[in-house]
Amino acid sequence: QSVLTQPPSVSAAPGQKVTISCSGSFNIANNFVSWYQQLPGTAPKLLIFDNHKRPSGIPDRFSASKSGTSATLVITGLQTGDEVDYYCATWDNSLSAVVFGGGTKLTVL
Amino acid sequence: EVQLVESGGGWVQPGGSLRLSCAASGFTFNTYSMNWVRQAPGRGLEWISYGSYTSVTKTYADSVRGRFTISRDNARNELYLQMNTLRVEDTAVYYCVRGLEYMESTVTGTRWFDSWGQGTLVTVSS
Numbered sequence: 247q248s249v250l251t252q253p254p255s256v257s258a259a260p261g262q263k264v265t266i267s268c269s270g271s272f273n274i275a276n277n278f279v280s281w282y283q284q285l286p287g288t289a290p291k292l293l294i295f296d297n298h299k300r301p302s303g304i305p306d307r308f309s310a311s312k313s314g315t316s317a318t319l320v321i322t323g324l325q326t327g328d329e330v331d332y333y334c335a336t337w338d339n340s341l342s343a344v345v346f347g348g349g350t351k352l353t354v355l
Numbered sequence: 356e357v358q359l360v361e362s363g364g365g366w367v368q369p370g371g372s373l374r375l376s377c378a379a380s381g382f383t384f385n386t387y388s389m390n391w392v393r394q395a396p397g398r399g400l401e402w403i404s405y406g407s408y409t410s411v412t413k414t415y416a417d418s419v420r421g422r423f424t425i426s427r428d429n430a431r432n433e434l435y436l437q438m439n440t441l442r443v444e445d446t447a448v449y450y451c452v453r454g455l456e457y458m459e460s461t462v463t464g465t466r467w468f469d470s471w472g473q474g475t476l477v478t479v480s481s
Contacts, residue, residue, distance in 0.1 A: 284400075289450055290468075292469045296466065341417070344405075349399040
C-alpha cells in the first residue's frame, strides 16, 4: 500500500481529457511533486517536475497542479499512445524517503 | 545525450550478494546526485537510495537500509549499488536514475528524476 494514493485505472475516449489524482498528506503539502510516464517494458520518463513544470519535449497536453495534500495530472487531447502507466512522487519527511504513488493505468477507449 | 547503462543484475540465492553498476555518459557526472529506484515484477516504483554528487550524503529506504550501499566513482563516471543479504522480496528491475545538479541534501536532490537507465533485473530465488 503506497503512501501516495492514485486510482489504479482511469479511462477516456480519444481526444478527450482525463485527470489522474495523487492523494497524500504532509508529504505533498510540504514538498514538490513530480509525475512520470512508463510505457510497458521501458524505464519511466519524467513528465512534470516541481508540481507543474514540463521538461522540454513534453507536449502541453500534459499539465499538473497541486493543492494542499493532493496533486493532479491532466492529459488533454488523448491519444492511443497515452495508454500507459503514470506515477506521482514526492519527498516524505516522516519516512525520510522519496515515495511514489501506486501508479495509474490509463486506458484510451 | 544523457545515457545511463546498468549492469550486474542476475540470479542470486537468498542471503547472497550482488553489485550493480551504472555507467554514465553525456553529462558531467560529478556534479549530479544519483539514485537507485527499483520495480518488482508487475508492481510500482520504489525509490531505494540516494547519493549526493560529493558522496557525503547517502540515504536509504527502510527496506534496504543496512543491507545496501550506494557509492560512486566520479573518475570513472560510475554509480554502484552493493546489495548484501538479499531477500526474495528484493527481486526487481533496478534503475539508475539521475537527480539534481549540485544538490547535497536528499530532499532537494530528489525533487525530480530526469534521466533513467534501461534497468537491470535482479532475481533472488532458491
